[in-house]
Amino acid sequence: MCRGSTYDVRMAQTNGRTSRRDIYLKLRQMVLTLELAPGAALSENELAASLGVSRTPVRESLILLAQEGLVQVFPKIGSFVSRVDPAQVADAQFLREAVELASLDSLPDRLDTAVVAELRDNLARQRRADLGLEEFFALDEAFHHGLMRLGGHGDVWKTVAAAKGHLDRARRLGLHENVSPAVFAAQHHEIFDAVVGGDLPLARTAMRTHLRAVFDDIERIRAHSPELFAADASTVPVRRNVVVWE
Amino acid sequence: MCRGSTYDVRMAQTNGRTSRRDIYLKLRQMVLTLELAPGAALSENELAASLGVSRTPVRESLILLAQEGLVQVFPKIGSFVSRVDPAQVADAQFLREAVELASLDSLPDRLDTAVVAELRDNLARQRRADLGLEEFFALDEAFHHGLMRLGGHGDVWKTVAAAKGHLDRARRLGLHENVSPAVFAAQHHEIFDAVVGGDLPLARTAMRTHLRAVFDDIERIRAHSPELFAADASTVPVRRNVVVWE
DNA sequence: CGACAGATGCTTGTATACAAGTACTTCGCG
């Protein structure tokens, strides 16, 4: 009697009210898009008031973001958006390169035609001239995720995505000043053609070149404007009134 | 005025009282060591009472564990230790293999002698005959982490470790019935010798063989006793009184 | 004018009360 019953996930979401999941996703998006700048002070009370909820869901969201490394919480002092840590950027670069290259190695002989079509459409959209920055990033994310799905490791992308928050923010810093999504789009094309053409070595080198280009772009922007990068990970940022001051 | 000041992490820990960090680590350890069996029901109230704290820190710990995939929380229904998900086990296997092999590729010419000595000592301890299961797992963890540190990617191990909870539990299931840490210890030796000997290809093949052996061990135990593995990820386990019943 | 001490306002951490909903139990009825 009473076997396990299936649980409908939608019921937890369609409450209508903004739940913790919404708050977490919203805050995460704001951090990744630099709408919440690195080093900015986050007050649980202020966020709760501005979102129209109590401290509890805000606090729980901040705890999750802290575990991802996107937020730092100092007890009795304050919570802050993490400064972009070059070490974490390099770690994320290493991780994604290792995983994405290994995924290429495990591509099956016959590719999922639906995913291939999806990628082809994705690349077409990347070619559009009137492409906004966030739109490009979304397409970029979907493209790399799609390649992982071709290798049968679509779920592993979640782990990579969660670990590359610092890298994503660094990329946005770079592309803010130095628009060049067209170059990356062309590299995406090269990778895709090699994959569908079955040329594994070429796909590997193209992917490696692409990811390294992204990383070099970040290093360049770091030398250009280092104030948003973290010097020491355990350094408390300046307080709010001083932030207003600047 | 008022530049950023350094924050002493120890202050947040030496409160004496069991804080959320302690509770989180304790629960996580209990889940990984199967002291909390897959499928077991977790009540925030019961855990709070048994740990002598309120629901708040317990709840926040469960939220973190849920993000790691070790716990499933169903609103208004209950929280449960996740059943070992074969898909997540395979994902973790793919991830760690990709990362650890890539780390071998990035080994420097001159290895950190301190880490090498540490690894040598680690291997000596693995040889001891009176080795407990959890002791072996701790040494295994430290060994692989040490290899990553040699490649300069020690921090990446945190990401891998966080993602391989399901794989670790599957390993413990396997080694509970089928003691063979000696085989794995010998493989560790082989990897280590190839690394210090500078034989990169041999190190790669030895590592791959080792990780695949671990994975095959898991597949074997899954065929042997599948009741602790998840059939469908969104299936609610049986309720508490029924758990007492069985 | 300078420096030290207390007051104040902010922060996060924890405990508790309430809200909403599920699942099982039990009682009443046919």
Place this chain on the structure above:
DNA sequence: CGCGAAGTACTTGTATACAAGCATCTGTCG
């Protein structure tokens, strides 16, 4: 005896109150 429906005990989600501590501002004294 079978079955249905109200009731009860439990769950998690949220809001709120209190506790403890750091940083700054301010008042006072030398």
